[in-house]
Amino acid sequence: MPNLFIIRDIHLSVPLDYSQPEGQPINLFAREITRHTDAPVCVFLQGGPGFEAPKDPFSIPWLDFMLDHFRVVLMDQRGTGRSHSIGPELYESLPDPEDQLTYISQFRADNIVRDLEQLRCREFGSAQWYLLGQSFGGFISCHYLSVQPDALAGVMICGGLPPILLADAPAIYDLLVKTVYQRSQAYYRAYPEDIAKVQRIVELLEASPYPLGRDGVMTARRFLDLGMLLGTTSGFSQVHALLDNPFVVGSGESQLRYGFIEQIRQQASYETNPLYVLLHEAIYCEQAASNWAAEGAMQRHGGFNPARLLNESESPTGEAQLGVSFYGETVRPDMLEDYGQLQGFKAVAELLAAKGDWPKLYDLEQLAKNTVPVECIVYQQDYYVDMGESLKTAAAINGANVWLHPEWQHDGIRVHGRDVVEPLARRVLARSQ
Numbered sequence: 001m002p003n004l005f006i007i008r009d010i011h012l013s014v015p016l017d018y019s020q021p022e023g024q025p026i027n028l029f030a031r032e033i034t035r036h037t038d039a040p041v042c043v044f045l046q047g048g049p050g051f052e053a054p055k056d057p058f059s060i061p062w063l064d065f066m067l068d069h070f071r072v073v074l075m076d077q078r079g080t081g082r083s084h085s086i087g088p089e090l091y092e093s094l095p096d097p098e099d100q101l102t103y104i105s106q107f108r109a110d111n112i113v114r115d116l117e118q119l120r121c122r123e124f125g126s127a128q129w130y131l132l133g134q135s136f137g138g139f140i141s142c143h144y145l146s147v148q149p150d151a152l153a154g155v156m157i158c159g160g161l162p163p164i165l166l167a168d169a170p171a172i173y174d175l176l177v178k179t180v181y182q183r184s185q186a187y188y189r190a191y192p193e194d195i196a197k198v199q200r201i202v203e204l205l206e207a208s209p210y211p212l213g214r215d216g217v218m219t220a221r222r223f224l225d226l227g228m229l230l231g232t233t234s235g236f237s238q239v240h241a242l243l244d245n246p247f248v249v250g251s252g253e254s255q256l257r258y259g260f261i262e263q264i265r266q267q268a269s270y271e272t273n274p275l276y277v278l279l280h281e282a283i284y285c286e287q288a289a290s291n292w293a294a295e296g297a298m299q300r301h302g303g304f305n306p307a308r309l310l311n312e313s314e315s316p317t318g319e320a321q322l323g324v325s326f327y328g329e330t331v332r333p334d335m336l337e338d339y340g341q342l343q344g345f346k347a348v349a350e351l352l353a354a355k356g357d358w359p360k361l362y363d364l365e366q367l368a369k370n371t372v373p374v375e376c377i378v379y380q381q382d383y384y385v386d387m388g389e390s391l392k393t394a395a396a397i398n399g400a401n402v403w404l405h406p407e408w409q410h411d412g413i414r415v416h417g418r419d420v421v422e423p424l425a426r427r428v429l430a431r432s433q
Helices: 063-067 097-104 109-123 136-147 169-190 194-207 220-231 235-242 258-265 275-279 293-301 340-354 364-368 387-396 418-432
Strands: 006-015 025-034 041-045 071-075 129-134 152-158 374-379 400-405
Touching: 006 109, 025 063, 025 109, 041 136, 063 071, 063 418, 071 109, 097 275, 097 340, 109 136, 129 136, 129 418, 136 152, 136 364, 152 418, 169 194, 169 220, 169 235, 169 293, 169 387, 194 220, 220 235, 220 258, 235 258, 275 340, 364 387, 374 387, 374 418, 387 400, 400 418
Parallel strands: 041 071, 041 129, 129 152, 152 374, 374 400
Antiparallel strands: 006 025, 025 071
């Protein structure tokens, strides 16, 4: 990064529950990075839910360009990083599941936007600012456009247009699960030598799950969560490399190596960032319960039952199936059993899945008359956010322009950096100034 910049760390106290402003406070952390002090402010909203903002400026591939045009704010969303981070310690300090439900319900996009407004008004003189939302950060941006558009000078969204017209978690997951299944099939076409290898790994883990001590157990379904990688730019090659050497030498493929199991275990951050699991389906819920929507969609699809598929030449979908399908961004109740540090959240996860009074997140009337410049990139091959529903959402937001990319994956902003952000930023600045 050729030019110097100034870093300012910001700490604010905000209410846990904004309906009780004098109640329990939580800490909100943000980092402002400035090159030109007279530049407008742009807040980067991290994907998730449940993941903190990046901390190392030199690891952010788009930052150098953005600092020539903006003061960039990296805010840890509530429950992550230095903003009252939630980890497995919560179920020790707050053991009652009903209390956990009340508490965790305060960490959705609506309160994240309220936090942003506290930050804008208390630290930036209530001036309008810009948003750059990646994935779930785009969901937050659309809620912001619904409830506080006057705060925004412009919005950039990267692979994060929520399915606001569908507004039904089971229907959303029916679409996403189909994409997950198709991506697994594409993987096996690219690496047909892995079909038998994955099948054998699944057979061994079905017969004898591998104990991981305090980290739970490596089951076949936990192994298949490796499919989360298949939606990233290098995901196919990463999975293939992880499958390179799974068996103990001389075992005749009858025993899995500890080193292999440990590599698989390290791929997931669900236990260090439990809000991802606990609130993932809730990001799609408006006045309705999710009821474990991903699990239901996988069952309806029929191509995700490893035990059944090991004994069938055709999948229940009626089409020939290549190998045992990997799972994707599919939060399921069994994860609260298999991942050791999530086990204490099992009861509250059931309560969250059954919760049907989630507040509405999007105002379709307001979005239809939106005047804030909105520039979006939608990835045609997106594994995590349905392309078709994204395009429908863009059409429902007045003034939202879409750059539809046929090749890049969901992690485009991390992989291609400036090539993603610069066109969006130049367009939004041209429209807002």
